[in-house]
Amino acid sequence: MSLHLRELTVLCLALASAVASAQEPREPPCYPADPRQPHYVRPIVLRQSSMERVPDIYVAGGVPTILHLPAKVMARGTGIRGGARRFKLVMGGDQLLVTPMRGLAKGERFPMVVALADGTVISLSLTSAPEDQRTDGLVEISRAPENADELRIQLAAMTARAQGFEAGLREALRQQDSEAFGLAGLLAGGQAKLTSFVQVRYRHLFESANQTVSIRMFAPGPGGEHLTNLVGAVFEITNNSALPLDVSYGRALTESADVPLAARAQPRIIPSGETGAVAMVLDRAAFGPDGSEKLQLDVFAMDGGRLQQISAANLVLEDFAAPRQQPKPSAPAESHFWWPF
Numbered sequence: 001m002s003l004h005l006r007e008l009t010v011l012c013l014a015l016a017s018a019v020a021s022a023q024e025p026r027e028p029p030c031y032p033a034d035p036r037q038p039h040y041v042r043p044i045v046l047r048q049s050s051m052e053r054v055p056d057i058y059v060a061g062g063v064p065t066i067l068h069l070p071a072k073v074m075a076r077g078t079g080i081r082g083g084a085r086r087f088k089l090v091m092g093g094d095q096l097l098v099t100p101m102r103g104l105a106k107g108e109r110f111p112m113v114v115a116l117a118d119g120t121v122i123s124l125s126l127t128s129a130p131e132d133q134r135t136d137g138l139v140e141i142s143r144a145p146e147n148a149d150e151l152r153i154q155l156a157a158m159t160a161r162a163q164g165f166e167a168g169l170r171e172a173l174r175q176q177d178s179e180a181f182g183l184a185g186l187l188a189g190g191q192a193k194l195t196s197f198v199q200v201r202y203r204h205l206f207e208s209a210n211q212t213v214s215i216r217m218f219a220p221g222p223g224g225e226h227l228t229n230l231v232g233a234v235f236e237i238t239n240n241s242a243l244p245l246d247v248s249y250g251r252a253l254t255e256s257a258d259v260p261l262a263a264r265a266q267p268r269i270i271p272s273g274e275t276g277a278v279a280m281v282l283d284r285a286a287f288g289p290d291g292s293e294k295l296q297l298d299v300f301a302m303d304g305g306r307l308q309q310i311s312a313a314n315l316v317l318e319d320f321a322a323p324r325q326q327p328k329p330s331a332p333a334e335s336h337f338w339w340p341f
Contacts, residue, residue: 041137041138041139041140042058042136042138042139042140043139043140043141043142044139044140044141044142045142045143045144046070046122046141046142046143046144047144054111054123054124054125055124055125055141056124056125056126056127057098057112057124057125057126057127057136057139058127058128058129058130058133058134058135058136059098059099059100059104059126059127059128059129059135059136060100060103060104060128060129060135061100061101061102061103061104062099062100062101062102062103063099063100063135064097064098064099065097065098065099065135065136065137065138065139066095066096066097066098066137066138066139067095067096067097067098067114067124067139067141068094068095068138068139068140068141069094069095069096069114069116069122069141070094070116070120070141070142070143071094071116071117071118071120072093072094072116072117073091073092073093073094073095073096073114073115073116073117074115074116074117075091076115077113077115077121078091078096078113078114078115079112079113080098080110080111080112080126081110081111081112081113082110082111083110083112083126085101086100086101086102086110087099087100087101087110087126088101096114098112098126100126103128104126104127104128105128106128107127108127108128109125109126109127110125110126110127111123111124111125111126112124112125112126122141178262179228179230180230180261180262180281180282181262181264181281183195183197183230183232183262183279183281184232184262184263184264184279184280184281185264185266185279187218187232187234187264187277187279187281188234188264188265188266188277188278188279189266189277190266190277192218196220196221196227196228197218197219197220197221197232198218198219198220198221198322199216199217199218200217200218200219200319200320200321200322201216201217201319201320202214202215202216202217203215203216203217203312205310205312208240209240209241210239210240210241210245210303210308211237211238211239211240211241211245211301211308211310212237212238212240213235213236213237213238213310214235214236215233215234215235215236215297215312216233216234216236217231217232217233217315217319217320218231218232218233218234218320219231219232219320219321219322220322221322222322229283229284229285230281230282230283230284231281231282231283231284231320232279232280232281232282232320233279233280233297233312233315233320234277234278234279234280235247235250235277235278235279235280235297235299235310235312236275236276236277237270237275237276237277237278237299237301237310238270238274238275239270239271239272239273239274239275239276240272240273241272241303241304242272243272243303243304244269244270244271244272244303245269245270245276245301245302245303246268246269246301246302246303247265247268247269247270247276247278247299247300247301248265248268248269249263249299249300250263250265250278250280250297250298250299250300251297251298251300252280252282252286252295252296252297252298253295253296253298254286254287254288254293254294254295254296255293255294256293259282259286259295260282260283260286261280261281261282261286262280262281262282263278263279263280263281264278264279265277265278265279266279278299280297284317284320287316287317291316291317294313294314294315294316295315295316296311296312296313296314296315297311297312297315298310298311299311
């Protein structure tokens with residue numbers, strides 16, 4: 001009897017201890033390292049520099065990931081490109097809840113754009129976690145405090161960019177008002193008849209598997225050399241290759257120096273099987289004070305990432321000389337005879 005009583009007492013004490021321990025608050029369990037579990041908080045600090053790479057958000061199929069943003073999220077302008085049927089997206093206040101409908105393949109990415117109420121637009125990339133990372137449960141996205149040196153660098157870069165735009169605009173306006181660029185545009189468009197120029201020479205340069213090229217030289221018509229000191233040349237280029245040909249850049253040079261010129265291409269990119277023209281207009285002074293300098297004209301053509309140089313070399317001033325107008329033969333003088341009456 002005493003033995004049974006002792007065993008009952010031990011059992012009651014054990015049950016009481018178990019109940020007490022169950023009612024005591026416990027430490028939260030350790031989060032597992034399984035990447036499918038969202039129990040991971042990761043901070044992302046947004047820098048001011050535009051060179052900063054787009055941050056990755058590590059997601060997994062069926063696992064919700066919360067994005068905590070630095071300002072209220074705007075529904076308009078926020079979305080996942082190409083992921084309308086792959087993700088559930090819930091937003092409210094300064095938080096976003098992203099849940100993939102199924103797992104992402106290795107290396108698969110979805111661009112995400114988040115628009116904030118303060119006008120900020122944040123670019124993110126949704127992808128699966130690499131082997132050494134875990135799926136994000138909560139991502140705290142914040143802004144880095146403003147750095148005076150970084151702001152100065154950004155301001156200097158913006159100023160330089162604005163100055164470059166201004167210089168480009170001035171150059172475009174100068175070209176628009178320039179006689180040489182106007183003539184080059186007309187010659188490239190096959191409108192020489194609208195100018196004072198006439199064709200004075202023609203030369204077939206070469207024919208290959210990729211291009212057929214010839215050049216025509218132009219000069220002011222008879223008597224026109226007193227009105228302008230300009231001459232012109234037009235490359236006619238037939239694109240024989242299967243790839244488009246970009247002919248947007250040309251130059252002129254002599255043995256002693258580069259020569260200023262006005263160039264126009266029509267069209268700038270020549271489709272396969274088509275013919276285009278590159279016109280160049282320059283001053284006669286390029287041939288030197290005595291006209292003895294030899295000139296080389298180059299067109300740089302880009303064909304599928306390969307740069308080619310198309311050249312017309314050893315051009316002399318005589319190649320741009322208009323044919324001299326032969327004086328009309330004078331009519332024979334009339335003879336007058338006096339007949340006596």
